[in-house]
Amino acid sequence: MATDTKSIYEVLPDVLSNIAIDKNIQRSIEEYLVENHKMVRGSFIEIVATPEKVNNLEDQELLVIVNAIHKVTEDDTVSPKIYYTTKDIRTIKDYEFENQSMDVSFPYTISPVIKVTNEDYLTVLSYKEIAALSNQGLLTYNFETQRLAKKTVNKRSGKINRKKDIKNASVNAIMKLMKAGKYDPSTLLFNVLVDGKSRITFDDGELTIHEGSTFNIIDGAHREEAIVRIIEENPDFEGYMNIDLKHYPIEKAQRLLATTNTVNRFDKTLVKFYGGDEYGQEITRYLMNLPVLQDRIEIKTALSKGISITNFAIVSDAIQTIFNPQDTKDKYDVQDVLKRFFEYFIASYQDEFIKNRTETLKTSWLVHHNMFVGFIAIAKKLYDKYGKDFPVDQITNIVNNIDFNRETSGLTEIMGGQGKTNSNKVKVQIREFIEAQVDKLLK
Structure with missing residues (x-):
């Protein structure tokens, strides 16, 4: 199978030694193997701990592991293309390890269960059952109903991964x-x-x-x-855990998450995202x-470096305050206006916001996350003057004629107060500054 099997056996020990130093990389590789090839959790960690076990792997198993290491680490010394033929690499796409763990699959029956309502149920599951549900992919982590995600950018494709x-x-x-017998059963929150x-x-x-159901953990991922x-x-x-099992649609599951308080406290912006029902949100x-604007x-409040450009609270609060939508008609009107605005605006400043934001931030207030208050103020001014079909070239005309330079802009005095001045006061001052500039330009 391998075009240079001896070489891969020579290279792997050093690669595994490096992986052994980084627990996060180990977990990421194992997660990839579990999700894509149904490897039993712990198997890859065991190989890292005892590299000689590589010699006992079947050729296809070895290729799957080499491929996973390369996918996660992007280490070209273990690129499968060096050691295997294209045909061999294609064969592992649907490869699955023989799973020796507790066998579970849909349809999955839980008993005994107490029915509270048609969408609320209570039960108990053993550690073995919970681990099996997780290991075999029945119980999943839904990013739309969870706290936060770690985001990374693939250096080659530019794709944002969560x-x-x-x-x-x-x-x-x-x-x-748990090992000391001191962890009393608590309640995990699941949702079908x-x-x-x-x-x-x-x-x-x-x-x-x-079969075909989506079974998520809502609270209790740790x-x-x-x-x-x-x-x-x-x-x-x-061991066992109490299970509060729901049968909720996505919006209700998100609201439930927003009101759930556990050891790892929720980020305030995340609570607004999941629990807020204002039109601005x-x-x-x-x-x-x-x-x-996707991703x-x-x-959450803090931005993911190199990925996000503002946060939910800043945008939603600004929309609610500046546009002040009162009913569903207002909501849809504002959506149309801001869709038109941001699709043109972001496309016009791709270099500043997407490609070179970190560098731009050193010299310009344009890409500061709080400046979205100002952009929404610009959109409102255009809407007030022209209506929903405002001329989009006015966006760049206005932005290009406002001084965002950190050394010369009137914004510098305002932005310099961050950390010393209440952040809401700073946002009000940003809005007032931008509105004054736009009024001059639209005369």
């Missing part, structure tokens, strides 16, 4: 208590998503989740991860799905 934001310190602390494809049935204390790792280490470890969620408006 992965679970798991804090290892929290997981390790939970595991330590109402999406037109998922289906549950309940009969005489038994709840069945049917405890779930601790359980998975515990079972990796000791498949016979005993609904409009911002709509804008986030526009291609020019660019952060749902």
Whole structure:
């Protein structure tokens, strides 16, 4: 199979030694193998710990692992193309490891279950069951109903990737208590998503989740991860968790998350994103799905470097304050206006906002995350003067004639107060400054 099998066996020990130093890389590679090839959790970690086990792998298993290492690390010394033929590489796309863990699949029946309402149920699951549901991909992590995601940009494709934001310190602390027998059962929050494809049935204390269902963990991802790792280490470890199982649509699941308070406290901006029902928040969620803004408006307060350009709270609060939509007609009007505005605006300043934001930020206030207050103020001024079909070339005409230079702009005095002055006051001052500039330009 391999075109140079000896070479890959020579290269791998050093590669695995480097991987052994970085637990996050280990977990990322294992996650890739679990998700794409159904490898049993713990198997790759075991190979890293005892590299000689590579010699016991079948050729195809080795290729799958080499490919996973290359995909995650982008280390070209283990590029499969060096050691394997194109035909061989194609064959691993659908390869799955033989899974020796507890066998679970849909339809999956849980018993006993207490039915509270048609969408609310209570039960108990053992650690083994929870680990099996997670390991075999039945219980999944839905980024639309979870706290936050870690975002990375693929250096080659520019694609933005998301992965679970798991804090290892929290997981390790939970595991330590579990091993010591000091972790009392708590409640995990699961949801069978109402999406037109998922289906549950309940009969005489038994709840069945049917084929094609989306089964998500809403709250308790750190405890779930601790359980998975515990079972990796000791498949016979005993324990159980209370399960609050919901059958909610996405919006209701998000609201539920926003009101759930656990050890790892929610980011305030995230609570607004999931729990807010103001028109400004609904409009911002709509804008986030526009291609020019997708993954660019952060749902947590801090921005993801090199990816996001502002956050949900800044945009939604500005829309609510500046446009002040009162009903659904206003909401749709504002959506149309801001869609038109941002599709033209972001496309006009791709270099500043997307390609070179970090460098631009050193010299210009244009790309500062709080400046979106000013951009929304510009959109409102254009709407007031021209209506929904405002001339889009006025956007760049206005922006190009406002001084955003950090050394000469009137904004510098305002922005210099950040950290010393209440942030809401700074945003009000940004709005007032930009509105005054636009009024002069639109005379």
